[in-house]
Amino acid sequence: MTLIFTGIVISSVVTGLIANYMVMDVGVFNFDGLDAAALNSIAWAYRYIIFFQHLFVFIVPALVTMYIFKRQTGHSVFHFLPEVNWNATLMGVLILISAYPLVQYSSELNKLIPLPDVLHHMEDQTEKLVKLWLDNDSMWILVVNILLIALVPAISEELIFRGYIQTILGRLIHHKHITVWVTAIIFSAIHMQFEGFIPRVILGLVLGYLMMWSGNIAYPMIAHFVNNAVQVILQFLMRNDASGMDSVDNYSVPIWLVFISTVILMLLTTVFQSYFTKNKKRA
Numbered sequence: 001m002t003l004i005f006t007g008i009v010i011s012s013v014v015t016g017l018i019a020n021y022m023v024m025d026v027g028v029f030n031f032d033g034l035d036a037a038a039l040n041s042i043a044w045a046y047r048y049i050i051f052f053q054h055l056f057v058f059i060v061p062a063l064v065t066m067y068i069f070k071r072q073t074g075h076s077v078f079h080f081l082p083e084v085n086w087n088a089t090l091m092g093v094l095i096l097i098s099a100y101p102l103v104q105y106s107s108e109l110n111k112l113i114p115l116p117d118v119l120h121h122m123e124d125q126t127e128k129l130v131k132l133w134l135d136n137d138s139m140w141i142l143v144v145n146i147l148l149i150a151l152v153p154a155i156s157e158e159l160i161f162r163g164y165i166q167t168i169l170g171r172l173i174h175h176k177h178i179t180v181w182v183t184a185i186i187f188s189a190i191h192m193q194f195e196g197f198i199p200r201v202i203l204g205l206v207l208g209y210l211m212m213w214s215g216n217i218a219y220p221m222i223a224h225f226v227n228n229a230v231q232v233i234l235q236f237l238m239r240n241d242a243s244g245m246d247s248v249d250n251y252s253v254p255i256w257l258v259f260i261s262t263v264i265l266m267l268l269t270t271v272f273q274s275y276f277t278k279n280k281k282r283a
C-alpha cells in the first residue's frame with residue numbers, strides 16, 4: 001500500500017506538471033466552445049496523464065512488490081509464462097466474450113440501483129473524457145488509443161489485481177473462490193464508476209478465474225486487452241453515430257440470450273479448467 005500511495009503522489013505531481021505545461025485545468029471537463037486544435041491538445045494531455053497514472057500507481061508498485069516478495073521468500077507472487085498455449089488463449093478470450101450478454105443484463109440491473117447525484121456527476125465527467133479521447137477520425141489516434149486504453153490498462157491492472165492482490169489474498173484467505181470474488185469487487189470499486197459496478201465485477205470474476213485455473217497471468221492480460229480493444233474499436237467505428245452508440249449501450253438483452261450465453265460460458269470454463277488440470281497432473 002505504501003508503494004501505491006507513493007505512486008499516487010508521484011502521478012499527481014506528474015499530472016500537475018503536464019497540466020501546467022499544457023495550461024489546462026485537470027478535472028474540469030467543460031469543452032464547450034473549444035476549437036479542434038484545443039480539444040486535440042487536451043486529449044493528448046489526458047492520454048499522457050492516464051499513461052503515467054497506470055505506470056506509477058499500478059505497474060511500478062506491482063513489479064517492485066513482486067521483486068521484494070521473491071527476494072524475501074524465494075517464490076514468485078505469480079507465474080508469467082511467455083510460452084502460452086494459443087488454443088487456451090483463444091478459449092480465454094471466448095470465455096470473456098460469452099459473458100457479454102450476462103454483463104449487459106447486469107448493467108440493466110445496475111441502473112435500477114439509485115445513486116447520489118455526485119456519483120452521477122462523476123459518471124458524466126468520465127463519459128465526456130472518454131468521448132474526448134475517442135472522438136477522432138485518425139487511424140494513428142486509434143492505434144494510440146488501443147495502446148493507452150486497451151494494452152496499458154490490461155497489463156497494469158492485471159499485474160496489481162490478478163497478479164498481486166489475488167495472489168496475496170489467496171495466501172491470507174485460503175479459499176480460492178472467495179479470493180477471486182473479493183479481488184473482483186476491489187477491481188470494480190477502484191474504478192469509481194458505480195453505474196457499471198456489477199458488470200465490472202463479472203468481468204473481474206472471469207479474469208480472476210482465468211488466472212486461478214491457468215496459474216499464468218498472461219491469459220487474463222490477453223483477455224482484458226481484447227475486451228478493452230473491442231470497446232475502443234467499436235467507439236471509433238460508431239463515433240459519428242450517437243444514436244447507434246446509445247442503442248448499443250442501452251440494448252436490452254433478452255433473458256433467453258442470457259441463459260444461452262451462461263450455458264456456453266459454463267461449458268468453455270469447464271474445458272479451460274480441465275485443460276490446465278490435465279497439464280498439472282502430467283507435470
